[in-house]
Amino acid sequence: MGRSKIIPDRYGKEIERIKEVSAEMIGDCMQCGKCSAACPATGGMDILPNQIIRYLQLGRVDKVIESKTLWNCASCFTCASRCPRNVDLARLMEAVRLIVVRKREASKLKAERVPEIMADKRMPQQAVVSAFRKYSK
Ligand code: SF4
Ligand code: SF4
Incomplete structure (x- = not known):
């Protein structure tokens, strides 16, 4: 089979x-x-x-x-x-x-949220780029 x-x-x-x-x-x-x-x-x-x-x-x-x-x-x-x-x-x-x-639609990263996320100085830029790859397609 x-x-x-x-x-x-x-x-x-x-x-x-x-x-x-x-x-x-x-x-x-x-x-x-x-x-x-x-x-x-x-x-x-x-x-x-x-x-x-x-x-x-x-x-x-x-x-x-x-x-x-x-x-x-x-x-x-x-x-x-x-x-x-x-x-x-x-x-x-x-x-x-x-x-x-x-x-999980709710997990999608919206471009308009990026400035708010980046305001957190502890957030590595790589994490945002990675999140875009994962969540924005
Ligand atoms: S994926 Fe794991 S179990 Fe499968 S052939 Fe490779 S090493 Fe072996
Ligand atoms: S499954 Fe493979 S990649 Fe994941 S923790 Fe184990 S060895 Fe590492």
């Missing part, structure tokens, strides 16, 4: 979007577990990094979105550096986070 047959239609669009945003090949993961073994943040995770990609292979975006793992990943790229199949799990997680954040 082809992999496309086991992805529920319900999440087919989300899976395609995650692949598009991350530019990663979800199907290349062979579940060796090296990413999870090397990850320094598993203490705060409820699903291991290799299980995240397995859920994505199975089309269970809902499981990934509901997990604490998505938000406790430190984006340190250790998993990507250890992967024998060149799968960048950090990019995949970031893609899922972007999709979740963009779905």
Whole structure:
């Protein structure tokens, strides 16, 4: 049975979007577990990094979105550096986070709010630029 047959239609669009945003090949993961073994943040995770990609292979975006793992990943790229199949799990997680954040309309950063935000001298300029990338598309 082809992999496309086991992805529920319900999440087919989300899976395609995650692949598009991350530019990663979800199907290349062979579940060796090296990413999870090397990850320094598993203490705060409820699903291991290799299980995240397995859920994505199975089309269970809902499981990934509901997990604490998505938000406790430190984006340190250790998993990507250890992967024998060149799968960048950090990019995949970031893609899922972007999709979740963009779905929350209230999280969008409006240009007119920038002067107010920048009035806070503790706000790094990189954070504002990053927020625009994440929230304004
Ligand atoms: S290290 Fe790579 S191939 Fe192995 S489980 Fe993690 S993502 Fe999959
Ligand atoms: S990028 Fe995230 S999942 Fe990968 S090793 Fe770092 S904390 Fe773990």
